[in-house]
Amino acid sequence: MSCVNTAEKPMSGPAYASLILGLLGLGGCGVTSVPAVLCGHIARSRIKESAGRLAGNGAALSGLVLGYTAILAWLAFYVFFVYAVTTAFTHSMEMQIQAACIRNIERLHTAKEQYALDSSATNGATVTWDNLVPYIEGLSNWVYCDASSLEM
Numbered sequence: 001m002s003c004v005n006t007a008e009k010p011m012s013g014p015a016y017a018s019l020i021l022g023l024l025g026l027g028g029c030g031v032t033s034v035p036a037v038l039c040g041h042i043a044r045s046r047i048k049e050s051a052g053r054l055a056g057n058g059a060a061l062s063g064l065v066l067g068y069t070a071i072l073a074w075l076a077f078y079v080f081f082v083y084a085v086t087t088a089f090t091h092s093m094e095m096q097i098q099a100a101c102i103r104n105i106e107r108l109h110t111a112k113e114q115y116a117l118d119s120s121a122t123n124g125a126t127v128t129w130d131n132l133v134p135y136i137e138g139l140s141n142w143v144y145c146d147a148s149s150l151e152m
Contacts, residue, residue, distance in 0.1 A: 008055070014043035015056030018063025025067055030074030036067030101145035111135035 018040035025033030043060035111132040119131075133139065 022066025
């Protein structure tokens with residue numbers, strides 16, 4: 001006749017915590033993922049030290065896997081998000097500079113036409129910057145443009 005111990009082993013508290021925090025970490029921006037990993041390692045260590053008196057190794061392992069997976073997934077998401085926002089911001093700034101450069105060209109053209117009307121300059125006459133300055137509106141808002149900012 002054999003003795004069978006029908007009493008269940010107590011479940012490790014950190015193992016439960018690791019599993020629950022790991023599940024929450026998948027949907028909770030990864031905030032609970034690090035605690036899930038910590039609890040999972042603590043639980044597995046305690047279960048190993050208990051020499052079979054504690055249960056929950058599977059739950060602790062599941063919590064570890066979920067925690068590490070959530071950390072990696074959210075980290076990848078955050079990197080992608082920062083890249084996308086940075087790219088959009090850079091593109092927006094480039095478009096603003098390009099629009100400002102086009103406004104500069106339009107102002108120069110208008111100033112040249114006004115100078116030609118006022119000075120009765122003949123076609124082909126050399127027009128200098130000093131001739132145009134009095135005719136340029138908003139010169140204080142002038143934007144320096146290099147050739148690369150006008151590439152389309």
